[in-house]
Amino acid sequence: SLVLTQPPSVSVAPRQTARITCEGDNLGDKSVHWYQHKSGQAPVLVVHDDSVRPSGIAERFSGSNSGHSATLTIRAVETGDEADYYCQLWDYNSDQYVFGSGTHVTVL
């Protein structure tokens, strides 16, 4: 089935921009969603359908998707953004959900 690859970690200074990539075959043809997960808490949807921000999510979070790569961008990073981030999609070929390997964002 489809494999989604993310960098294990990204480090960013406060107020800078973090970019988290998610790579997979022909990802640009699929709808990619992103979740923020802080330890001990419920994961939170931060971007769906490549670039749509749910109600209540800060405008600092944005997404894009084309070719074989999707990207979650966090502008003006805050200490509260430190978390694990996962991309995810529904693979129609295998009829299964697929999660990316996850990226831990560290705010320096």
Next chain:
Amino acid sequence: QVQLIESGGGVVQPGRSLRLSCETSGFLFQSYGMQWIRQAPGKGLEWVAFLPFDGMNPRYSDSLRGRFTVSRDNSKKTLFLQMTGLRVEDTAVYFCASRPPGRTFLDFWGQGTLVTVSA
């Protein structure tokens, strides 16, 4: 206010069974697809199972090999996961999550329940 509350986790010996529940409120449960996702210690999120709104045609991760069964009671707004033949590698926090009608993202999640499989 949307709430998803998992329960039923605990410590169980290898080979035994366990049934998890996910009680929900605050949204039209009978119209939503529901899933189970798990996270083993130190690992990432792993999708376990999906059940459409009507309880028909469940989907499962290939790695489970038929050991888990997902079901729902729309009258009680509750999702279940029956786990049999548990293995040490099934040790994880198990989350339930809701999928809006016609969409593929998971809009709300519970905080999870811990299942520990150990002799």
